Amino acid sequence: MGQDTRSILDHRIDLSAPEAIREKLEETTAGLLNALETVSLVRTSSPIEHWEVRPSSVLFPNVPSVRLLGPYSFVIDIFPKAIVIGSWLRWKEFVRGDHVRDEYRRIIRAFAAVFHSTYVVYLPDSGLKAAEEMLNQVYEGRMPDTNAELFPLEAEAAAGRLHLDSCYVEYLTT
Numbered sequence: 001m002g003q004d005t006r007s008i009l010d011h012r013i014d015l016s017a018p019e020a021i022r023e024k025l026e027e028t029t030a031g032l033l034n035a036l037e038t039v040s041l042v043r044t045s046s047p048i049e050h051w052e053v054r055p056s057s058v059l060f061p062n063v064p065s066v067r068l069l070g071p072y073s074f075v076i077d078i079f080p081k082a083i084v085i086g087s088w089l090r091w092k093e094f095v096r097g098d099h100v101r102d103e104y105r106r107i108i109r110a111f112a113a114v115f116h117s118t119y120v121v122y123l124p125d126s127g128l129k130a131a132e133e134m135l136n137q138v139y140e141g142r143m144p145d146t147n148a149e150l151f152p153l154e155a156e157a158a159a160g161r162l163h164l165d166s167c168y169v170e171y172l173t174t
Contacts (some may be wrong), residue, residue: 003091003124007108008134008144009083012116013062018066019054021078025051025113029071032110035103036072039089044070063141076111083115091124095162105153105170112172121150123167131167 013021029036029051049071056067068076075086085108088157093100094156108120121144123131134144145171151161160167 003127005089005091005094005104006086006123006125006131006135008121008123008138009085009108009112009115009117010081010143011078011083013078013114015064015066015078015080018068018078021066021114022051022068024051025068025070025076025111028110028114032107035106036074037094038103039072039087039100039107041133048120060139063139074107078115078163080137080141081143083117084135084138085111086125092164094122095164098157101157109172117172119146119169119171121146121167121169122153124164128165128167 012051019140051068051070054067054069056065059065059067060077060079063079065080066078068078070076073088077084077086087104087151089100094103094104105122108122112120121134123134130149137144149155150167150169153170156162156168
């Protein structure tokens, strides 16, 4: 069992319009098929080809949220204050694979444009206390503590200092 990559983003969208979000993701995803293929390590016999809105009240009963299941095993959970994007991309591949990391970032930045996000935090889904605390804050309907020990992704990657036991932030320009 390994760590998968998660991304936390802020957003400025209306949770009450999940169908409009789904449609915008469909448009965005159409231009990302090569990047999605690059980062997708899981092939299923019946892959989801389009984004599907699913109720997330079973997973997160105390917080209003919307879940979207997408192509190449991407899952997007939208909470009142933040979004968690999950994929089957292993954290080790994100940290150590320049090409895979660049393609994954390209995907996440495209999704961030849909959500009007100003930053994204890249982190493992388990095994790192700071990452688990940030994810739990989002799952509880709060904004994650971005004052936690986050490292600037581009600077750390350029210096060859990416580590499996760190979380990384990328500030986006609009």
